[in-house]
Amino acid sequence: MSGAMGFLLWVKGPMFNIALAIFAIGLIARLVEIFLLGRAPNYAEPRAGEWGPGLRTMLSRTIADPGTFKRAPFNVVVGWVWHIGFLIALLLFIPHIELFKGVLGLYWPGLPNPVVDLVTAVTLITLLATLVHRLWHPVKRRISTTEDYLVWTIVFMVVLTGYLAYHRLVEPYPLALGMHILSAELMLIMLPFTKLTHIFTAFIARWYNGAAFGRKGVQS
Amino acid sequence: MxxxxxxxxxxxxxxxxxxxxxxxxxxxxxxxxxxxxxxxxxxxxxxxxxxxxxxxxxxxxxxxxxxxxxxxxxxxxxxxxxxxxxxxxxxxxxxxxxxxxxxxxxxxxxxxxxxxxxxxxxxxxxxxxxxxxxxxxxxxxxxxxxxxxxxxxxxxxxxxxxxxxxxxxxxxxxxxxxxxxxxxxxxxxxxxxxxxxxxxxxxxxxxxxxxxxxxxxxxxxxxxxxRPMAFYGQSIHDRCYRRPFYDKGLFAESFDDAGAKLGWCLYRLGCKGPTTYNACATMRWNSGTSWPVESGHPCLGCSEPGFWDDAGFYEPVSVPIGVTSKTLIEGAAVGAVAGAGIAALARKAKKEAVANRQPVTIDELEQKL
Known part of the structure; x- marks a missing residue:
């Protein structure tokens, strides 16, 4: 069997398994390494607890401080919009919830499709804006690496192919859906080995920061 | 003859x-x-x-x-x-x-x-x-x-x-x-x-x-x-009379819930309409009397290649085939061992570096320069 349906069955079957295995191995290997290496022992007497400030900082650092917002309002607003949009499309689109239910057994209520559709369109536009800004802003352009562009491309492809598949803008549909699933699989494979790992490490890093400040009795 | x-x-x-x-x-x-x-x-x-x-x-x-x-x-x-x-x-x-x-x-x-x-x-x-x-x-x-x-x-x-x-x-x-x-x-x-x-x-x-x-x-x-385009040119999903319910996000969750009785979309019950190209939705069966989705059953995708091997009849289109949390758990176990190994190697390298450390005084450095 060949053609679009053969491609779809391949990405839904063997390829999904491969991507999931690489993702699980890579992500856990990196997290275990980070946890086992730990931090240098601090022999100073703690001035306050670690856990409270650590957990608080996990949340407080999510919102940019006024100084950062003043210096880079575009980064803050557009960054927020597309991250939230991506999460809504990923976690609250009903076919995606069915996928989580099928693989993890966990499920939750979703949003009506037109809402997810609108959010996806906004996400696509803001993602494009981030690329334009990255290319246009002299400092951003200088500090951007190949990995940054690679990560942007895969995230954009996942959202774009999803949008094309939902609106059935690519015929036949099994090809459109297959391309979307394959993009998501490539993202899963890349996730542990690129800066996409921040999906899991960002909050851990914030906890470390907050805990370190807390121990010293400093506000963070 | x-x-x-x-x-x-x-x-x-x-x-x-x-x-x-x-x-x-x-x-x-x-x-x-x-x-x-x-x-x-x-x-x-x-x-x-x-x-x-x-x-x-x-x-x-x-x-x-x-x-x-x-x-x-x-x-x-x-x-x-x-x-x-x-x-x-x-x-x-x-x-x-x-x-x-x-x-x-x-x-x-x-x-x-x-x-x-x-x-x-x-x-x-x-x-x-x-x-x-x-x-x-x-x-x-x-x-x-x-x-x-x-x-x-x-x-x-x-x-x-x-x-x-x-x-x-x-x-x-x-x-x-x-x-x-x-x-x-x-x-x-x-x-x-x-x-x-x-x-x-x-x-x-x-x-x-x-x-x-x-x-x-x-x-x-x-x-x-x-396949003749005239009959297989459009997908079941695109011509389905239940499509407005899909667009609104109204789905039957089981075969006898309120959604099923109200005729909502059967996507979550495994309907393969989105990936299936056939004329059932427009020509119907039994002299135009009805067709599977109208009678309350999801489309099986019977006119597509490999339809018997495409997940289960009651698994939604978005669910992968033959993938379970077992893959994740096994992958995580392998990853944990690999991560522990990498961490152990790093610790060993660190310990060796500490053990072999050769302190240098400022005087020595100045002499070298």
Whole structure:
């Protein structure tokens, strides 16, 4: 069997398994390494607890401080919009919830499709804006690496192919859906080995920061 | 055995003989035109062409199949224009429908092939154990399906694969494919092959393809899977009357919940409508009475290749095939070991660095510089 349906069955079957295995191995290997290496022992007497400030900082650092917002309002607003949009499309689109239910057994209520559709369109536009800004802003352009562009491309492809598949803008549909699933699989494979790992490490890093400040009795 | 040469009588004469009025005939032509998405101004051309058409000789080969395709065709509401058209095709060989048996039946096939060399149509239902498979899995009159197919199509004008088994391998080809089943298009490469997939296909689609052939003398426009675009050009999902519920995000969660009773979308119950191309949603079944989704059951995707191996009938389209949390857990276990190993190596390197540390004083550094 060949053609679009053969491609779809391949990405839904063997390829999904491969991507999931690489993702699980890579992500856990990196997290275990980070946890086992730990931090240098601090022999100073703690001035306050670690856990409270650590957990608080996990949340407080999510919102940019006024100084950062003043210096880079575009980064803050557009960054927020597309991250939230991506999460809504990923976690609250009903076919995606069915996928989580099928693989993890966990499920939750979703949003009506037109809402997810609108959010996806906004996400696509803001993602494009981030690329334009990255290319246009002299400092951003200088500090951007190949990995940054690679990560942007895969995230954009996942959202774009999803949008094309939902609106059935690519015929036949099994090809459109297959391309979307394959993009998501490539993202899963890349996730542990690129800066996409921040999906899991960002909050851990914030906890470390907050805990370190807390121990010293400093506000963070 | 009667003379199996294509009769001299035209289709128009034949239809008049069995009492079909001119009005009835034109209605049929109009229905055919709209069914095949042809413009209405082609109706007179279709009528003229069908009037003059000669009944083609048709040889119907049944291989690894369940006779469901024949049942579908013969159970079309009777008397219907489909039946009339079928009566007027010279069906010279068909296991289920022919009166002859044994040697006489096989003789009828050979005679029809000889008399209509290069002009007869071959309809195949059922898949074929391939040339490398054990031929004993399916034989007719002591000959393997493969040999019969190859012998029969050699001088055919065209081959129509009816049903998903003939078109794509279907159920016999489902994993692990014990009989080495193959589709007609896998085996026949030098003749036009048209696929009329479905398990079974809609009767009007079978007759529609024949009508098109009689009208234009060639096979209709085909999609990437060699299916007529007129019937397989749009997906079930795009023509489904429950589509507005999908767009609104209203889904039946089980077969007897409030959503199911209100006729909401069956996506979450495993409907394969989004990936399935067929005419069920528009032509329906049992003379337009209903169709699976209307009766409350998700589409199984029966007209698509590999539909038996595509997850489960009740798994939504977005759910991967044969993937469970086991993959994640096993991957995580391997990852944990790998991560622990990397961390241990890093610690060892760090310890060695501390042990072999050679302190340097500022004086020494200044001397070196």
């Amino acid at each position: 009667a003379n199996l040469k294509t009769p001299d009588k035209t289709l128009g004469e034949g239809l008049r003989e069995i009492g079909l009025s001119r009005r009835g005939f034109l209605k049929f032509c109009a229905a055919t035109a709209s069914m095949m998405a042809l413009p209405p101004n082609l109706v007179p051309a279709i009528a003229a062409a069908l009037e003059q058409a000669r009944r083609p000789s048709v040889i119907w080969l049944s291989f690894q199949e369940c006779t469901g395709c024949t049942e579908s065709l013969t159970r079309s509401h009777s008397p219907s224009v489909e039946n009339l058209i079928l009566d007027l095709v010279s069906l010279d060989y068909h296991h289920t429908l022919q009166a002859a048996a044994g040697e006489a039946a096989e003789e009828a096939r050979l005679q029809a092939m000889e008399a209509n060399r290069g002009q007869y149509l071959v309809i195949v239902d059922g898949s074929i154990p391939g040339p490398d498979a054990n031929p004993g899995y399916s034989t007719v009159a002591g000959h393997s399906n493969y040999d019969i197919l190859m012998e029969t199509v050699e001088h055919a004008a065209a081959v129509i694969a009816v049903g998903t088994c003939a078109a794509f391998g279907g159920l016999p080809q489902a994993k692990p494919n014990p009989t080495g089943a193959m589709s007609v298009m896998d085996l026949v490469h030098d003749k036009p092959v048209i696929n009329v997939s479905g398990c079974p296909p809609i009767p009007m689609v079978i007759t529609g393809v024949l009508a098109h052939y009689l009208t234009f003398g060639r096979l209709p426009e085909l999609d990437a899977y060699r």
